[in-house]
Amino acid sequence: MESDTSEAKKAEPGSALRRNFLRAIGAGVACAGVWMNDPLQAAPPAAEAAPPDIPGYDWRKHKWAFGVDATRCIGCLRCVEACKAENGVTQDAHHFRTWVERYVYLEGDEHARVDSQSDPGNIAASDSQQAFRFDNRYASAPVEKAFFVPKLCNHCTHPACVQVCPTGATYQTPDGVVLIDHSYCIGCQYCVQACPYGAREFNHAMGVTDKCTWCYHRITKGLQPACVEVCPVEARVFGDRNDPDSPISRFIRNNRVSVLKPQTGNAPNVFYAGIDKEVS
């Protein structure tokens, strides 16, 4: 876990942000009007922060986004395991930066039966909280429709988690990623409460909140997030929306995409193709 934090610190510009926040205190105190925050202006301080010291990377030149093609996902869960390994996520069935949901309609069902790799039945199937698999509970059932839906942080344009963080430890970068400065987080878990998607989890060993970073340490070096890298069926798509030929730009252009819980006003940046009304 320690190495994960230091790695994140290298890539995440927390200290620059803090300086910025310190500078902003005066203005902030005077301006109680910030309470009435313009809903269309998410986390304004981030845009003014000094860029991170990553060779050859300019965070003003990218606009990252993520796509999920639910029609392709086979529920192999390589993404979940790769994420845990890559990011040092707590190795149990209750802490995930990404997970996969299984939706099954049996004949005559009005609502889907939903489970994830965390379901006790699935944990029993793999007999492990480190290696995950979906069990075969529907093998002999009259399945009418079934599909998998990978889930992860939506890196929202108007992130509720950033809005409620009392210290500014979690913030939004100009390239559209929501990150956490683990050295500054006080561990109040208000952000965990505020996320409508259940995407944040608490690292008890470090006493801080943790979440998907779209593998910021990889994408800023021109690599793909670990979950995208290992997906055998290209159900996960990642790229730069500023580049019209990037995989994500093509994905959004070529599919009828939707986002999860649009009514929250969070404006997610994970776009889904092939999901059902039951998915939220």
Add this chain to the structure above:
Amino acid sequence: MIGTMAQAAPYVGYVYPNETDIPWSVLIVIYPYITGLVAGAFIVSSLYHVFGMERFKTVARFALLTAVSFMFFVPVPLLFHLGNPQRAFNAVLTPHWTSAMSAFSYVAGFYICLLLLEIWFAFRADIVSLAKTKGGLLGRAYRILTLGSDDVSGKALAIDHKFAFALAVIGIPAAGGLHGYVGFLFGSLKSREWWSSDLMPIIFLLSAVVSGIGLLVVLYVAYSKFRKAALDDACLQGLAKTMWAFLTVVLLIEGLELLEMFYKSLEGIEMVQRLIEGPIRYGMFLQWGLSLMVFATLSYLILTHASGRALVTGMFASGIGMMLGVLAMRWNVVIGGQELSKTMKGLLIYYPEILGHEGLLAVLFIFLCPFIVLWLVTRFLPPWESKARKEVSS
């Protein structure tokens, strides 16, 4: 399907995998509870200091000491809960102003200062007299507390009164703000169906006042029995009417909110119903059962112009009932909100741990502390009018 993994909340239906680790424990149940007791006790003192209701004079100064003793412990459950409490001051030094929580230290700090100042003005004459009569360490403490001013002339006391009045006037919106803020903390979260309500701050505020009056009644009766002092019927009757009025509005608003929720029957209402019938059924039973019983008792006491033993017994029972009822309400809100999954397809069940820094024993310990502090404070600054003083003033 029931989750059986250790240290994780069991659940039914479908919940997001991360939700099985419930973020806010029973510590966050007593945080708004203690804050509410402060607000309620303060309001009673204001009824005398600001609105001049003489019948509350008996308990006005005691109410101030109660408020401050509990206020000292408002941040404690929060600090116990933080993953990195040593960084708590980050929220003070670099507050992120779009977060309601960043205002906590400022709101709480302002309110503690205000309470301390008001207490100083309300007790200054006593402090001066104690500084002159007590010797040793205690005498020195009183002398320091006089802050170098031992003028207790009529003119000086009139100035004291003016300041105490002004502070009490500021204190009412401050107490309201302190607890309305706690309601906002929950009500402003759009992620949780059970919390996301515009009425949350109002419900928190009004129930706070009811629980605070309850606490004050219980303490007043207990102290009077301990001191073998007679209870003031007029004061208790006044407290009964005040409690009744606030309780009426709380019951109405809470009832209307539930009615609206079920009348609208938005998507996921079945799960809300299952929450009420399931994980929080005992809490709801306690909250509503006790509230209605107290409402009936108070109505009876008011209608029959009860006095003496019947009034004392009825009010003591009502005080205990309201303290427990509001505690149950805090549980139903804080824990219930987290037991209703964000998927609206499942329910979690929270079991508090007994030991550990987020356990029931820790909570009990934290909750006992203000009572001990209050006992010490009342020894240091006796808030009750002595017989001699009463005779002089009359």
